[in-house]
Amino acid sequence: MHDPRVIVALDYDNKDTALAFVDKLDPSLCKLKVGKEMFTLFGPEFVKALIAKGYDVFLDLKFHDIPNTVAKACKAAAELGVWMVNVHASGGVPMMQAAKEAIATSTNPQTKLIAVTVLTSMDEAQLADVVSGVTPEQQVLRLAALTEKAGLDGIVCSAQEASALREKHSDDFLLVTPGIRPVGADAGDQKRVMTPPDAMKAGVSYLVMGRPITKAEDPIAVLKAVNASLEG
Numbered sequence: 369m370h371d372p373r374v375i376v377a378l379d380y381d382n383k384d385t386a387l388a389f390v391d392k393l394d395p396s397l398c399k400l401k402v403g404k405e406m407f408t409l410f411g412p413e414f415v416k417a418l419i420a421k422g423y424d425v426f427l428d429l430k431f432h433d434i435p436n437t438v439a440k441a442c443k444a445a446a447e448l449g450v451w452m453v454n455v456h457a458s459g460g461v462p463m464m465q466a467a468k469e470a471i472a473t474s475t476n477p478q479t480k481l482i483a484v485t486v487l488t489s490m491d492e493a494q495l496a497d498v499v500s501g502v503t504p505e506q507q508v509l510r511l512a513a514l515t516e517k518a519g520l521d522g523i524v525c526s527a528q529e530a531s532a533l534r535e536k537h538s539d540d541f542l543l544v545t546p547g548i549r550p551v552g553a554d555a556g557d558q559k560r561v562m563t564p565p566d567a568m569k570a571g572v573s574y575l576v577m578g579r580p581i582t583k584a585e586d587p588i589a590v591l592k593a594v595n596a597s598l599e600g
């Protein structure tokens with residue numbers, strides 16, 4: 369079956385607005401991401417409603433805590449029936465391994481587990497405030513190696529790091545990239561950005577896009593244009 373490459377970030381504060389948008393889509397056009405805002409407002413029932421409509425749902429709660437806590441949270445997330453969940457790679461290998469093992473013993477063991485490396489909103493200066501002496505690309509490569517060692521399915525990174533990552537990781541290691549901006553779109557708080565076709569050419573697996581689609585006058589038209597731009 370056709371596997372859509374775009375994951376639309378449903379970052380709405382209103383369930384009806386989100387569902388009105390989703391009702392104009394179909395699961396062949398995109399996957400859907402539910403993040404901290406919508407999950408906090410509308411909870412697991414909202415996630416289950418999207419899954420019931422046939423969508424692959426990425427539950428983006430970016431868990432980062434001690435291994436036992438993250439493992440239990442990941443198991444609970446997998447048991448909602450989501451397609452993918454994520455943790456922060458900087459939580460370390462034991463935390464990531466515990467999360468992977470917990471998903472494997474859940475009722476939905478095929479749930480994909482990926483780890484966030486360096487947030488796409490961070491540039492070199494911001495990263496230097498947190499960890500000195502490394503560029504974003506070096507830090508992403510380091511955390512990607514840890515993630516692979518822990519046996520996860522892939523990482524969240526920016527498309528700017530994708531070609532360097534593909535030199536070290538095979539095509540089945542998922543690179544999921546937010547910070548995707550079509551030419552001329554407002555970057556907002558994103559710092560490490562790339563256009564959809566350039567991201568695909570760099571070796572990305574899935575593109576996460578929020579505001580360039582959800583804030584557009586005609587979101588469906590923008591999504592279809594992005595999909596068409598990936599086919600070339």
Ligand SMILES: O=C(O)c1cc(=O)[nH]c(=O)n1[C@@H]1O[C@H](COP(=O)(O)O)[C@@H](O)[C@H]1O
Nearest residue numbers: 377403428486487488524546576577578579
């Ligand atoms: O894990 C994520 O999805 C994520 C990681 C990251 O490094 N950067 C990032 O922007 N995201 C998410 O990706 C989405 C990007 O949305 P837009 O900037 O509106 O396209 C948001 O929902 C973020 O929470």
